[in-house]
Amino acid sequence: MSDPSPALRVALKTRIVVIGAGQAGLSSAYHLKQLGLTPGRDFIVLDRAPAPGGARQYRWPSLTLSTVNRVHDLPGLSFAELAGGDDSVQAAVAVPRYFAAYEERFGLNVLRPASVSVVCDTARGCGSKAIAACFPPRG
Numbered sequence: 001m002s003d004p005s006p007a008l009r010v011a012l013k014t015r016i017v018v019i020g021a022g023q024a025g026l027s028s029a030y031h032l033k034q035l036g037l038t039p040g041r042d043f044i045v046l047d048r049a050p051a052p053g054g055a056r057q058y059r060w061p062s063l064t065l066s067t068v069n070r071v072h073d074l075p076g077l078s079f080a081e082l083a084g085g086d087d088s089v090q091a092a093v094a095v096p097r098y099f100a101a102y103e104e105r106f107g108l109n110v111l112r113p114a115s116v117s118v119v120c121d122t123a124r125g126c127g128s129k130a131i132a133a134c135f136p137p138r139g
């Protein structure tokens with residue numbers, strides 16, 4: 001009998017892999033793009049969360065834009081530009097919305113959910129790396 005949920009095996013060849021699409025990963029991807037690299041070709045961004053927002057999507061419901069310390073801007077697009085001025089919105093809603101719009105604006109093509117489990121040298125000396133990422137099967 002065949003496996004009902006076979007692992008998806010995809011081989012991607014790219015120069016750079018950004019692991020995680022939180023504040024740090026998105027900022028890195030932005031700067032890679034500013035350097036002239038193309039997302040999806042010269043670099044890829046992998047994120048294990050099912051949706052944009054990094055750690056911010058898991059903030060407690062009572063944390064709103066009026067109670068966060070401040071939402072630090074990602075490079076190239078201010079949070080205020082998208083927030084709409086309503087301080088009662090939950091941070092766990094507003095920040096993921098901002099990150100999603102950011103990914104879209106800069107065409108970062110984040111691959112998710114993709115959980116990186118292994119990073120290793122494949123050819124010592126030439127700097128080539130292999131990354132194993134698990135993409136759960138879609139139902």
Ligand SMILES: Cc1cc2nc3c(=O)[nH]c(=O)nc-3n(C[C@H](O)[C@H](O)[C@H](O)COP(=O)(O)OP(=O)(O)OC[C@H]3O[C@@H](n4cnc5c(N)ncnc54)[C@H](O)[C@@H]3O)c2cc1C
Pocket residue numbers: 019020021022023024025046047048049053054055056067068069070071072114115116117
């Ligand atoms: C309780 C608390 C309150 C905070 N309040 C504020 C605030 O009010 N204002 C503020 O500016 N900052 C606040 N911060 C800080 C802010 O949340 C962090 O600085 C920010 O999230 C760090 O961004 P990051 O990209 O480094 O990590 P994260 O946001 O954690 O993003 C990491 C990303 O990597 C992905 N990832 C992790 N492991 C893997 C893997 N193996 N494979 C693939 N993907 C992976 C995750 O899914 C995630 O999307 C707060 C932090 C905490 C803990």
